Amino acid sequence: DKGNYRHYMAKEIHEQPEVVGRALAHYLDLAKGTVRLPFELPFDPKALTRVTISACGTAFYAGVVARYWLERFARLPVDIDIASEFRYREAPLAEGGLMIVVSQSGETADTLAALRYAKAEGQHVLAIVNVDTSTIARESEIAAPILAGPEIGVASTKAFTCQLAVFACLALALGRARGVLSEAQEKALVAELIATPALMAQALKNEARVEPLARDVARASSALYLGRGPAYPLALEGALKLKELSYIHAEGYAAGELKHGPIALIDYAMPVIVLAPHDASLEKTVSNLQEVAARGGHLILIGPESARKAAAADLAGFLEMPEEAAGAFAALVYAIPAQLLAYHVAVFMGKDVDQPRNLAKSVTVE
Numbered sequence: 383d384k385g386n387y388r389h390y391m392a393k394e395i396h397e398q399p400e401v402v403g404r405a406l407a408h409y410l411d412l413a414k415g416t417v418r419l420p421f422e423l424p425f426d427p428k429a430l431t432r433v434t435i436s437a438c439g440t441a442f443y444a445g446v447v448a449r450y451w452l453e454r455f456a457r458l459p460v461d462i463d464i465a466s467e468f469r470y471r472e473a474p475l476a477e478g479g480l481m482i483v484v485s486q487s488g489e490t491a492d493t494l495a496a497l498r499y500a501k502a503e504g505q506h507v508l509a510i511v512n513v514d515t516s517t518i519a520r521e522s523e524i525a526a527p528i529l530a531g532p533e534i535g536v537a538s539t540k541a542f543t544c545q546l547a548v549f550a551c552l553a554l555a556l557g558r559a560r561g562v563l564s565e566a567q568e569k570a571l572v573a574e575l576i577a578t579p580a581l582m583a584q585a586l587k588n589e590a591r592v593e594p595l596a597r598d599v600a601r602a603s604s605a606l607y608l609g610r611g612p613a614y615p616l617a618l619e620g621a622l623k624l625k626e627l628s629y630i631h632a633e634g635y636a637a638g639e640l641k642h643g644p645i646a647l648i649d650y651a652m653p654v655i656v657l658a659p660h661d662a663s664l665e666k667t668v669s670n671l672q673e674v675a676a677r678g679g680h681l682i683l684i685g686p687e688s689a690r691k692a693a694a695a696d697l698a699g700f701l702e703m704p705e706e707a708a709g710a711f712a713a714l715v716y717a718i719p720a721q722l723l724a725y726h727v728a729v730f731m732g733k734d735v736d737q738p739r740n741l742a743k744s745v746t747v748e
């Protein structure tokens with residue numbers, strides 16, 4: 383049921399504050415303001431030396447965001463690869479390590495094969511999964527539900543932000559158990575997480591302002607997304623969404639890589655979409671943005687007013703984000719404009735938003 387929405391995707395985008403809130407409630411003790419995993423970890427977190435993450439598509443990008451969190455909050459080395467590569471890499475995995483697979487459907491063939499490989503290598507396997515009756519959920523030692531509810535749109539939206547919510551809680555739980563985070567630090571981070579759904583709701587209120595940007599992007603034959611830190615995988619995700627829905631070629635790049643090649647593409651016509659939450663890397667992202675501006679690039683900034691001020695550049699478009707979406711978990715909030723932009727470009731172009739050509743919701747063959 384699409385409710386009052388034109389497409390399932392629109393409905394699923396708008397459900398996010400609610401479903402992310404529900405996912406957080408499942409993994410947090412809201413009264414105490416601490417993390418509370420709904421399962422026992424079958425290993426000693428202090429003895430853990432390595433985490434491996436594998437997934438495909440959007441689920442993979444959730445894992446790339448999580449790498450920043452697991453490294454920073456739990457001081458765990460993380461190896462991450464797309465499942466179609468990982469399953470054949472013959473990566474040596476030290477006995478007793480933790481493998482995390484991420485899948486909305488729980489049926490993705492390559493992700494399942496990555497899971498089986500990790501099991502054979504003596505890993506503990508935790509699946510971050512939406513469909514709890516799926517093969518991946520069944521074959522994992524722990525199935526961590528994301529509680530997004532059915533996702534019908536082929537383009538993944540609410541599953542992505544719910545995957546992020548679960549990853550964030552897991553990273554904090556591991557950080558706490560490993561003695562990396564103090565109780566006060568845990569509580570401060572949990573408070574940030576609890577504030578996230580309201581910020582997501584605020585980002586959704588911007589929808590009318592996304593439409594003119596979407597009409598602009600719809601004219602392009604190619605687009606570049608830039609971000610740093612956890613906004614880098616969001617750039618990848620934004621580009622994937624645009625490709626899937628509008629069939630406009632798009633690439634996501636780490637902003638710092640601009641000089642190493644893609645800057646050659648800059649001209650007046652190609653939209654360069656910069657995702658710039660006000661975090662520690664803002665200054666660097668802004669200087670990359672200015673490099674694009676200096677070459678007459680077609681800039682669209684998604685960030686707070688402070689980022690626009692710092693940029694002091696000629697912008698073709700600006701989508702204002704809440705200033706408070708600035709901390710470690712800004713990725714959950716910035717996912718929304720990335721989704722909305724791709725959605726409105728596709729709607730404007732008259733594309734089949736819920737069922738893009740050539741795509742299947744669940745990829746059960748390799």
Ligand code: M6R
Pocket residue numbers: 438439440441484485486487488489490493536537538539626741743744745
């Ligand atoms: O069901 P899964 O999460 O395992 O699916 C993984 C990818 O196929 C999926 O995220 C795909 O990239 C989506 N179409 C992205 O919008």
